[in-house]
Amino acid sequence: MKVSSRPVVYLLHGDDEHAMQRFVQRMEEKLGDPATAQLNLTVLERENFSLGALASAAQAMPFLAERRLVVVHDPLAALASSQQREKFTALLENLPESTALVLLIHQRLQPSHWLLRWAATQGERVFIRALNRPQGAQLTAWIRAQAAERDGAITPTAAQLLAEAVGADPHQLIQEVEKLLAYVNYARPIDEEDVMLLVSGRVEGDIFALVDAVGNQNARQALKRLRVMLELEHPLRIFAMIIRQFRLLLLTRELMDNGATADEIAAALKVQPFLAPRLIAQARRYTLASLEHIYRRLAEIDAAIKSGQVEAEVALETLVAALTA
Template sequence: MSENPPVVYLLHGEDEFAMAQFIEQISGKLGEPATADMNTTRLEGNTLDLEKLAGMAGATPFLASRRLVIIDNPTRRLSQKAQQDRFIQIIENLPASTALVLVENKNLKESHWLVKWSRSSGKRAFIKAFSVPKGGAMANWIRTHAKKQGGEFAHQAASLLAELVGSDVRQAALEIDKLLAYVNYSRPVEMDDVDHVAASTSGQGDYFAFMDALGNGNGRAAMDMMHKLLEEQEPLQLFFGLIGQFRLLLLTREVIEEGGTEASAVEALGIHPFRAKKLYGHAKSLNLNTLEAIYHRLLDYDAEIKTGKIKPELALDTLVATLTI
């Protein structure tokens, strides 16, 4: 008889791509996509109602063995000890038929109250940190990911791609898929392939100009620049790039809120100083609430794209129009 799986999964860190893959694995065990969709609920920590959560997360699954409840950044509004105690009481009483996934888009310290609870809960809780690979670690990640996809990267090719994508794991995965298709999975990807196919740094200037226009609310310029960028890359690639960019802007703004400097941002983000400097300049002109709202809107569009409710190009057009009104 197999052991019961964990009821609570605490995923924390900045590697959103890896966390999304982990959640997909759990979702895949619920059965057919339609069944999984009926038994999946996603909530935001910003609007979390603890009493509604208690009823929702404890509900019996429909035509499936488990019910999946995902909460993004659940601790954001749980600043009071009484709220934290009530949250723990709720998750401690969840049935084995519930899989509650708590996603924190930052690294939690061992002293964090939710980490401490997870560590003390034995097999009922699962905890995993998802750190973004950087430098040589990113090159290794590229080679490992390519192997999982049935392909291969030469060492120098992986190092070059790692330099181009920085710490953007989602972008790296997109480039890997594109490059493996380019060589038809028949040989290792070489440096020349990366030079020829992968997104190069030459387009960064236009991309930063696009972000400038977005940040300044210049709708006409942003729309024009976006369509020029779409001549060079697929809508889905550009959209995922925006998700990564606004995640970095949000992290940079948090550095600023804590009194950090440009140098602090370079160290915290682990990316090229030029890119970090541009992000710092953008983040200074946007408040934290605005960035959180934009980022969550991007995540909403991301979910709609994945479920076929909206096309990537329409999502981009709508996003730019909404942000620059």
């Protein structure tokens, strides 16, 4: 193994596409001016990857620059046999220091994976980093960091609401953060009202906020949330979302009482992993019996709405008032 003062191979694995793109962009910037950079950059996509193509690109000398950058996307499918893997790792071990080879593996690799095991034997010659999408509190902190990088700010509660509305998609989150910063003209932090007003999918996020207010017996806040939602969506859709939320809480409470973990609850309910801790926190505010009672009450209201006995909007306001009384 050759001794190197800096990495020659950069092995990135995980599901955070945005972080991978940022990493590659920073590597490209180190190549110098854009014209020279393009002459020293080769990208091999999964469909055109081969050992021959990699050898040709990675062993070439840089042109008017210190290093060449070779970016390879998902080469693992072409390395199914042990013989192919041995040729691949031998090639990597003999790359010149004038090459920076970035391997982008768009999936999470377990520590036992053959590529990680090989990389661990290469010392400083191989740079290894897992890049996975942030979840839960990490996602909220990530959103706040993105706002700060753009010379803006977002309150913690607004960041949490944005995460609930959009999910863990970094590209969409950045678009929403930039839109919200432009809306507040970078003059003040983005707050919850801004998110509720502007962000696509905000009604889904507001369901959590509404149920939080109900669980805290905060009638004023719960009715405020409901009225904002009614301005954005049809009452019947909101009612359907409330039914779904309390069904999830009922199932979460049952699973919690049986000792299930957050990961097990997310898998059983088929929801995103970052939502499970929030469901658990809400379910703790209720007993199983109280959730069963609420769910029966929702079924009765559903029947009354469908039979024309009550308007959906009136039924929703009456329900929220009753649950927070």
